[in-house]
Amino acid sequence: MSKFNVVIILTLAMITLSSCGSTKVTVSQDSKPTLNLSKPAPLKMRKIEWAVPTDTGLYCLDEKSFDNLTKNTVDIQNRLILDRTIIEKYKQFYESKYDRL
Numbered sequence: 001m002s003k004f005n006v007v008i009i010l011t012l013a014m015i016t017l018s019s020c021g022s023t024k025v026t027v028s029q030d031s032k033p034t035l036n037l038s039k040p041a042p043l044k045m046r047k048i049e050w051a052v053p054t055d056t057g058l059y060c061l062d063e064k065s066f067d068n069l070t071k072n073t074v075d076i077q078n079r080l081i082l083d084r085t086i087i088e089k090y091k092q093f094y095e096s097k098y099d100r101l
Contacts, residue, residue: 035093
């Protein structure tokens with residue numbers, strides 16, 4: 001083989017290989033719909049007044065403070081249920097069929 005043929009073969013090989021490297025592949029994915037969940041309002045806790053009548057470390061509540069403590073506890077429990085529901089909605093949304101595209 002002559003040097004001229006070798007140069008032509010090498011030139012063609014470089015052109016062929018370099019054209020493979022410049023090929024761009026574009027992959028598009030369907031956009032996922034947005035998840036619109038309203039943000040819950042902050043809890044408004046009722047005032048509780050604790051009383052420590054002696055040095056024994058015992059504490060007590062008057063009737064109004066005890067009632068407020070009970071209502072605050074119920075509000076916290078309801079918020080936990082709401083937050084758990086919101087988390088489940090997010091989980092269902094992100095593990096839905098849209099992730100498998």
